[in-house]
Amino acid sequence: MAPIFGGIFYLAYWVRFDGEIPPANWASFQRMWLWVILIKLGVFGGFRFHRGWSRYVTFYDLIWLVQAATVSVIAVALADRFWLTKSFIPRSVLVLDWGITVVGIGGIRAAWRMLYERRWFPFFTRGAVPIFIVGANDAGEALLRTLSRRTDRWNYVVVGFVDEDPRRVGSHIGGVPVVGTLDQIAHLAEKYEIREILILSDTLPGRQVRRLIAQTQQLGVRVRVLPSYEQILSGRVTIRPRPVAIEDLLRREPVRLDLEEIRHWIDGRRLLVTGSAGSIGSEICRQLLQFSPSLLLLIDRSETGQFFLERELQTLASDVRTEVLLADVLDRSRMEYIFDHYRPEIVFHAAAYKHVPLLERHPTEAVKNIVRATRQLADLAMKKDVQSFVLISTDKAVNPSSVMGACKRAAEIYIQSLRELSACRFVTVRFGNVLDSAGSVVPVFRQQIAEGGPVTVTDPRMCRYFMTIPEAAKLVIQAGAIGRSG
Incomplete structure (x- = not known):
């Protein structure tokens, strides 16, 4: 930094006097140049500016540069006036020194960042994968910065942004243009020879994701999804592009919980x-x-499942007391001991067999695992003064045509019959197809597609209604909070 400060001070004199510095002013320069360097080094050191020589240069670094340059010029002026010389530095030289310091050092740092990001230099981006980013917003700009700074990990070059709002077309974000709207994406991908399109999770509804994939799949363009910042901050995902998942294609917006009502129901209870x-x-x-x-x-x-779940939950919320117990809900004495020892106030009964074809061949096991287990657990809940009992059921219990559906319906009827006999609030929640859950049809479809087909369905007119696992769990909790007994 010392040679830079010395050069800036000389350049300020040279510019002020058009390259012909008078002898008196040259003498002033010679007396002050070392002090100017020392004062600037002290001031910039106090601002810890030397620690900021990295690729992470932002607007706030420019503000600190202006502040440091201003303080250093004021310090030089005070030293010149009151302590060091009889011939004063011209005020115009001080102003020039301030301006050259801001422009010169700011330019050097900006050039360092541009050199590191490489996307400004075409010869650095040869062989990189040309991509679009969907979403000309804060999240898209943050993704652009991440990709620009981590060229060692992702060999991408961002050609442009695509957005839903046509008013943003023609604008620039971080030097990258907004080239068009989602409706034009197939034409734009072909025009710019795009190989991948990156979407931030939750940026687009499932309908638009499906349409985007349909428009680009014939061009051989891959659509990949990145986690949203909410997911990143929760610590449950890492920033790596992934293929489009089934969850991204849902027709509707995700379920939102009434948190206050649920909190009133759950907080402080067992x-x-x-x-x-x-x-x-x-x-x-x-x-x-x-x-x-x-x-x-x-x-x-x-x-095994309990072991890994315990480890996971400890990392998610170590402040909540959890007890992981090995027990079979059909073991009445074991369950009675658990109810007596821990005195639960709210029960979520999710234990049950789920695979319909398998249970057709083993109906007695289905009756035992679903009907008998639910009856025993509901009886214990009534006997041990449990406040709420939530049964996880299925849409197959509606006019059941399978052993599994009939068993679930029998379990529903039984807990409904307890409504008049107990103060416990018995609530039933029915699901449709839960994506990637145990017993879901989705893993079967995925396997059939991977094997080249065919994809088997019950009937060509069959309609299936899907939800994600987190949505299903949220609905259970919400229903437990607002549902009426029976």
Whole structure:
């Protein structure tokens, strides 16, 4: 920094006197140049400006540069007037020194950043994958900066932004143009020879994601999804592009919880979740951790599932007391001990068999695992003064045509019959197809597609209604909070 400050001070004199510095002013320069360097080094050191020589140069660094340059010029002027010389530095030289310092050092730092990001230099981007970013907004700009700074990990060059709002077309974000709207994306991808399109999760509804994929798949353009900042801040994902998942294609907006009503119902209470190692049960546990129960009991007979769930929940919310228990809900004495020892106030019953074809061949096991287990658990809830009991059921219980659906319907009828016999509030929640849950049709479809087909369905007229696992868990909790007994 010292040679830079010395050169700037000389340049200020040279510009002020058009390259012909008078002897008197030259003598003033010679007496002051070393002091100017020392004063500037002290001031810029106090601002810790030397630690900012990196690729992370922002608008706030420019503000600090202006502040440091201003303080240093004031310090030089005071030293010149009161302590060091009899011939004063011209005020115009001080102003020029301030301006050259801001422009010169700011330009050097900006050039360093541009050199690091490389996207400004065509010879650095040869061989890079040309991409579009969907969303000309704050999230898209942050993604652009991330991709520009991490060229060592992602060999991408951002050709342009695509946005829903036609008013943004023609504007620039970080030097990258907004080239068009989503309706034009196929034409634009072909025009700019795009190979990938990046979407931030939750940026577009499922309908538009499906349309975007349909428009670009014939061109061989890959559509990839990045996690949103809400997901990143929760610590549950890493920033790596992934292929479009089934969840991205849902027709509707995600379910939102009435958090205040649920918090009033759950906070400070002892909760019990059966089938906690299953896909639905484990997600219920994760969702419950955003509240403040006094105790969360997790019951399942899967040793491996319970082991990994316990490790996960400890990282998600170490301040919530959790008890991971190995138990079979059909073991009445074991369940009675758990109810007596922990005194749960709210029960979420998610433990049950789910695979319809398998249960058709083993109906007695279905009756035992679904009907008998629900009856025993509901009886215990009534006997042990549980306040709320939430049964996870299925849409197959409506006019059941399978053993599994009939067993679920029988379990529903039984807990409905307890409404007049107990103060416990018995609530039933029915699901359709839950994406990627145990028993869902989606893994079967995925396997059939991977094997080249065919994809088998019950009937060509069959309609299926899907929800994600987090949505299903949220609906269970919401229903438990607002549902009426029976």
